[in-house]
Amino acid sequence: MEWPRTVDDAVAMQERLRTQVITTSAPDLRIDTVAGLDVGYRGNDAVAGVCVVFDAKALVVLDEVVVEDTTDFQYIAGLFAFREMPVLLRALDRVTVAPDLLVADGQGLAHPRRFGLACHLGVHTGxxxxxxxxxxxxxxxxxxHARGSMSDLSMDGEVVGRALRTQDGVKPVFVSVGHKIDLDRACAEVLRLAPRYRLPETTRRADTLTKQAASSAGS
DNA sequence: GCGACAG
DNA sequence: ATCTTGTCGC
Incomplete structure (x- = not known):
């Protein structure tokens, strides 16, 4: 199917793809490299997509790519992926180190139709x-209050993710499964990626590059 | 009907 | 997300 241009088509695509989400980890799932994905805006249609790959253990950058583009899809909560995915996929394509895990800046299953950006990226790429x-x-x-504390995140009476405190006393982040991983493992990875700040290093670095690109658009 | 609503 | 300086605190 081609990329949706209307709300109805987008919702239909989510309803169709949601059935493909896998919420368990393969027994041999190894996560040595992690990719952080984020998008920055300049005006209403100019976007900069970033994909940063980190060594999951050493937390050092192995590769990072910035791609500039434009969007047609306006921001609508619940249809977030249709605005950011195209650029993110382009950035992901150009990275030279294959990531074992994708960390999206947004929801996974913690979504009205259980198919947020993280799920869409996962199902699309495998x-x-x-x-x-x-x-x-x-x-x-x-x-x-302590780092590592967590509680259930629910929607319509079912657990869709977790509120996770990554640092003592800071506002929690909201973790949900995207694809091919279980929630416990997902939270463990987030804690490993956020040893010092509230947000994972992957997200922080991607966000920095995103704004850097947005502010220097046209140079 | 009214408000809320990832980035 | 974005428009935006200084400032309070560890």
Missing amino acids: IPSIGVAKNAMGAFDPPG
Whole structure:
């Protein structure tokens, strides 16, 4: 199918692809490299997509790619992926180090139709993925104050993710499965990626590059 | 009907 | 997301 241009087509695509999401980890799932994906905006249609690949253990950058593009799809909560995916896929294509895990800046299963950006990226590429959002779409009880504390994130009476405290006393991040990984493993990876700050290093680096590109658009 | 609503 | 300086605090 070609990329949707209308809300109805986009929703239909999500309903169709949601059935392909896998919420368990392969027994031999090894995560040595992790990709952080993010998009920055300049005006309403200019976008800069970034894909940064980190060594999951050493937390050092192995490769990073910035791609500039434009978008037709306006921002609509729930249809976020249709605005950001095209650029992100282009950036992901140009990276020279294959990532074992994709970390999306947004939701995975914690989505109205259980198919957020992280799920879409995962199903499309076949690469394990997770969503790490700064804001929740569902309901949750505040997790404990200490780093590593977590609580269920629910929507329509079902657990769709977790509110995870990555640093003592900071606002939690919202983790949900994207594809080919289980929620426990997803949270463990986020904690490993965020040893010092609230957000994973992958997200922080991608975000920096994203704004850097957006502010120097045209040079 | 009214408000809320990832980035 | 974006428009935007200084400032409070560890």
